[in-house]
Amino acid sequence: MNGDIRHSPLGAAARGLDGLNLFVANIQTGFGPFIAVFLTSMGWTQTAIGIALSIGTVTAMVSQVPAGAVVDAVQRKSMVALASVLAFAGSALMFALWPIPLSVYLAEILHGFSSCTLGPAIAALSLVIAGSSSLGVRLGRNARFASIGNGVGALLMGACGYYLPERFVFFLTAVLTVPAVGTLVPLARYERLVATEAAASEDAEPEPVRSARRKAIGQLLLDRRLVVFALCAALFTLGNAALLPLASSALTKRAASEANLLIAACIVLPQVIVALLSPTIGRLADRVGRRVIVMLAFAALAARAVLFAGITQPVLVVAIQAFDGVAGACFGVIVPLVTSDVAGRSGHFNLCLGLVGFAIGIGAAVSTVLGGWTADRFGEAWTFLGFGAISVVGAGLTWAAMPETRPGAG
Template sequence: MVIARSLRALDWLNFFVANVQTGFGPFIASYLAANKWTQGEIGLMLSVGTISAMASQLPAGALVDAMRNKKFAALSAIIAIIVSALLLAASPTFVPVFAAEVLHGFASCMLVPAMAAISLALVSRADLGDRLGRNARWASIGSALTAALMGAFGEYLSLRSVFFLTAALALPAIVALRMIHYDAPPVVPRAPAGRPKLTPEGEERESLRELLKDRRLLIFAACVVLFHLSNAAMLNLAAGEVTAHMGDNVQLVIAACIIVPQFIVAALSPWVGRQAQKWGRRPVLILGFCALPIRAILFAGVSSPYLLVPVQMLDGISAAVFGVMLPLIAADVAGGRGHYNLTIGFFGLAAGVGATLSTAAAGFAADRFGTAMSFFGLAGAGALAVLMVWLAMPETRTEHRAEEAEPSVKV
């Protein structure tokens, strides 16, 4: 009964955390563009947040692995995101925006593995695909509804009000987090000198060197880099372009570009989790990655701002696949070996590398060669991502034993 209540609270935690995260990204790009920032300056500043996340991913993942209280890790990250939103609302100048991006980058890389660890503490590895799909569904619903609300705030009040709203919406996330209860892993005595370290379950902990030799880890990390190299700058670039050429209803168009894909994610995510277990990981990955180059090419050819919304629907497919598959493949690679959250952090580092290159390069290319050429470059990166999954990515799905059907605490 406690587990059932905690799972419902986890649904709401995903919903409200998505509310908070929606205030960043495209709304920042529009906010800065409205305050006379160039595309190159916006791309550089957005890269600051991803560089902060890159520097924090591995330490944060290792920290979450070592912490028995995963809820405290999540709480700390949520509070840091509140502070980031208030800094952005304070002033659209260099110092507050820089500080907010750094703090948000650090907090996000702490929050993602903490929430994945909480999910794995409440369900078994065999049921993790379904749980991650459910997490993604609630998160996408939260993002969609909040994007509509924030779009209305930006349109009818002010762009600054979006960030005050972001901070306020973090409070229900903290309440939902406090309602989650699960048995913490037992304290494992320190291993004697010369003996292998143990996980909280008493199993031998794999060394970091052994983990980094895993071919599945390295190839999927390369796929993640290419995915974000193609994906990260697309909507931000489109949002800046719309702001520059469309005076009326700009915030509503940007909000629609966020809302519509989120409903697709909500519909597809549970199916993605189930099919990943039935078909394997590779076919589902190929499906999601194929949407990237198609979307970039369509963005390059779109002339009407209102056509951005149907093109952006393709983001729902790739987002549903990537959101479920990253923590699921991390569990395939490192689940039960003591490095689940570190592996998520490693993949997050790969995402940060791709996103940093994407936003900086796309902004530079847009300033020098035009927005259309920038989108063609993003399409090329997406095509390389598809080829990497098709030709090099091994299947990571494993059959789980029947005794693993009970909820585990391998976090």
Template sequence: MRSRLGLNGLNFFTAAVQAGFGPFIAVWLTLSGWTLGALGLALSIGTFAALLGQLPGGMLVDQIHRKRIPAAGALIALGAGALMLCLAPTHTLVFSAQILHGLASCVMTPAIAALTLSICGHDSYSERLGQNTRYDALGNAASAALLGAAAAAISQRAVFLVTAGLVVPALASLVMIRMADCVDPEDDHSALRHPREREHKPWQIFADPTLHVFAAAVVLFQLANAALLPIALNGLARGGGAPGLVVSATIIVPQIVTAMLAPWAGTLAQRIGRRPVLMVGFAAVPLRALLFAVVPGALPLTVLQALDGVSAAVFGLMLPLIAADLTRRTGFLNLAIGALGLASGLGATCATLIAGWIGDRFGEATTFLLLAAVGAAAVGLLWIAMPETRRTKPAAQIRQPAH
């Protein structure tokens, strides 16, 4: 029970820390006199570092048996990056903080996934990932409110002091996860073995065609999804219909929906399989894009963001879950998560560039329709080429999760 509570807290506070590196950076640098070009370069450097670090970060976590060590290192690096942003907003400090944040995130995500597998085992992994996604969403929502209040009541600089401070409860939560609870001799997932005991080589995971199918679907998913909200908010802003309350609501609504749905989606994925749940989550993206095209306005946008919560709940759950399914024999869970994270990052990075170019030339409605087509292509790829990855076992052999 103590380790599970620690894992809840680790997900909550890690998400809260990550929120501090979001839109607040753009506001702080703009108020500090940075040009749009310099601001864009700073954000791009962080994104590029995160892309480069996905595979090495996953491999690093795979090679360290005690997963709390890389998790603690990543949290400390995140805190150091936040403190850098509190200092004078020079190019050197800001660029360094962005690189540190990007690389640390590449270690933190697989480390949490590995700790989760160690605590609950593969057969209960789906349900536990649903809980992880819930606390991640709650941490994002709570942090958005806390950091917004700090910015309004104190200063924009205070946002990053609070962000660094949130690393402390995250580390305390990590300490609550006891290694004694992470020993599960009954589970046969190779990722739980010591790295020296694995029989396969890391690159062997890429021989599985299912990994490539899912990675391609992830790229298409992010190409369709990542630009939807920015394009919609841009259109509202040009028409004078995007006040701060609407922007906040479009962020908070999907977080609430994600927190509500994620545990249920995790349970359902274990009962009926990954593929049906995955397709429902992916299908929410083209549906949302179509509705954005035909039902414009601030209120519809806010309501339709509930569909973003559906897709976020499923995506956050399925990426590590399918990675675990596909690496049951090889054990290189975190390298697979890094590879899928790289696919996700590439899709999201290209999405805003492509959608922005299309929007400038053909208008928002056409952009939404094209993004809906890309999202539908992702669903079609899953339907045609993605097999079911859930392992079927006799009910008597499936261990019940500890409560």
């Protein structure tokens, strides 16, 4: 039986989705800190670099909800993923070939919007492949391959930037879109097969049943479950986003020449934890419910913040980052899972995912500004404790106000 599944269109599509998550993570690594390194080598000032990066950040934030609506409107999600990956290639080539302000700004806008369409498209394809009953396990698998891709991508891009001129990082990023496109072939084939079967099934479904199933957008976006979860997600990123930059600054002061190595370890260790833990988190979410996973994420975040406040030894600071892996695995799985629970078969899954993504973006943006301001005025230890307190507030909100969304839960 397992052999039949492995060689079936479903098995091929599942492997294609594994590969897509892996290569997309590779590609996204090329748009990380390497942009600042490359533009610095091109003679850009820090102010100009900051403007360029801010354009990308703002684009990604304001595009979350519109991009989700676009993905919902397009029937073939694999085509959205294809367009997004090709946009990544175009953006990377614009960086490499024309590192002038107008081109860089356009590349940032293109990459920012495409990131907002690709994430929901991957989540929607996961739902097509796994169905709602097994979505938690599938999302855990997605997170595992994305974490592996992040690690491999960092090694590839780092080696490329070390041995070759900086612009070759973006050429490599563009090249990596080729296998990503290849992974979409079995996904598109399976999606066509499912669409054909669904059309036949829907034709047999009475119109009143179809109408009742498709909730109005306003009703869905005001659903208490979605609103409370979006607030929880915003609080999570508010308490999380600034922790690693603050810890990295502290490491730079204390570890001097070893700081870069220690910071790299702080980035890699959580990725390893996410890769190992995500499938288990997905299964656990299906077994014990979503609220438990959200509470676990906030508990790991609070523990990390408090430990950062009290521990200054560089090696132990790296070890504390294991909690980031636990929290990251929990939220990486739970965000699309809860959104799928709420949206159901309404046809607005990606719009809801965009709303949660917008809340996450606001939390992250406020976190970094708040972290820098409080660290300058009150010191790093009190800042870490403050972020730990935010985590406790998030856990309290989850416990008191977030309904359980797992199908079949009482």
